[in-house]
Amino acid sequence: MATRTLRPASNLHSICRTLGSTTRPRTTLLSAQAPLSQVSLPLRPFSTSPTPQFQSSKSIRNSATMSIDALIQAAQNRRTIYKLGKNSPVPDAKIEELVNAAILNVPSSFNTQSTRLVVLLKEEHERLWDIAASTFEGLVASGAIPAETFKNQTLPKLEMFKAAYGTILFYEDPAHIQGFQEKFASFKDHFEPWADHSNAMHQYFLWTALESLGFGANLQHYNPLINEPVAKQWNLPTEWRLVAQMVFGSPEAPAGEKAQKPIEERVKIFGKQ
Ligand SMILES: Cc1cc2nc3c(=O)[nH]c(=O)nc-3n(C[C@H](O)[C@H](O)[C@H](O)COP(=O)(O)O)c2cc1C
Numbered sequence: 001m002a003t004r005t006l007r008p009a010s011n012l013h014s015i016c017r018t019l020g021s022t023t024r025p026r027t028t029l030l031s032a033q034a035p036l037s038q039v040s041l042p043l044r045p046f047s048t049s050p051t052p053q054f055q056s057s058k059s060i061r062n063s064a065t066m067s068i069d070a071l072i073q074a075a076q077n078r079r080t081i082y083k084l085g086k087n088s089p090v091p092d093a094k095i096e097e098l099v100n101a102a103i104l105n106v107p108s109s110f111n112t113q114s115t116r117l118v119v120l121l122k123e124e125h126e127r128l129w130d131i132a133a134s135t136f137e138g139l140v141a142s143g144a145i146p147a148e149t150f151k152n153q154t155l156p157k158l159e160m161f162k163a164a165y166g167t168i169l170f171y172e173d174p175a176h177i178q179g180f181q182e183k184f185a186s187f188k189d190h191f192e193p194w195a196d197h198s199n200a201m202h203q204y205f206l207w208t209a210l211e212s213l214g215f216g217a218n219l220q221h222y223n224p225l226i227n228e229p230v231a232k233q234w235n236l237p238t239e240w241r242l243v244a245q246m247v248f249g250s251p252e253a254p255a256g257e258k259a260q261k262p263i264e265e266r267v268k269i270f271g272k273q
Helices: 009-015 057-065 068-077 092-105 123-141 147-162 175-183 185-213 227-233
Strands: 017-019 022-024 115-121 166-172 216-220 241-251
Touching: 068 185, 092 115, 092 185, 115 123, 115 185, 123 147, 123 166, 123 227, 166 185, 175 185, 185 216, 185 241, 227 241
Parallel strands: none
Antiparallel strands: 017 022, 115 166, 166 241, 216 241
């Protein structure tokens, strides 16, 4: 299936992403119609060498349908987009499919599967950012935050998030790592950071995938301030630990410039031919 551009050509410039010194039109890599499992990305097999015996039919299909170029392009297309609107390029079922794909396929240490995802769309999403605003109003009333700071800095940001289409809440359920902490006592202190690593993998998968579908997204951390009222509003277990909030919607402005530190400082390869 061919990739499709997000907007008509006349409007391409407004959705160009800045990648280093070059700009390129952003393309959606995932189809709005086909199930994710059947999405065909531009063909370019990884290798022309004979298929090893142990390669499953599923991995053969994957290597044929998803090229490394498409994977890199999806990674390049993932950027922080703050100005988001309420137009969705896909039916909500597609978002659900994506979230389920994350929960089923993202790995976790010892396969603990401790990540929990809560998806808020439309009015439910708006309610979240109203809750954040009233939480801050409480902080202003108690003197913890200056009224001016709230009015000039915090509120405009919260209103910007509210203008988007949805938010994904990323949680960790500690009940699912406690048993492992007891069983593997020498690793006890590692399980929480490992859970956060896995949680971040869910975030990255969904950030990249949402933007491949044509959404823009950004990542926020209003936890722990909003934990209590959010758990109350959606009747979520209070022991779940809120890790991050991913706001997504129609991209209404391109990503900002992004400085890159030199690759040589950040990557070392040994044994390369
Ligand atoms: C772990 C992590 C935490 C982040 N937290 C926030 C945040 O709280 N608020 C925010 O606006 N952006 C946040 N960001 C977005 C980063 O600022 C952004 O990813 C970075 O500047 C690179 O820009 P890019 O996403 O366009 O590539 C976070 C990103 C990561 C990976």
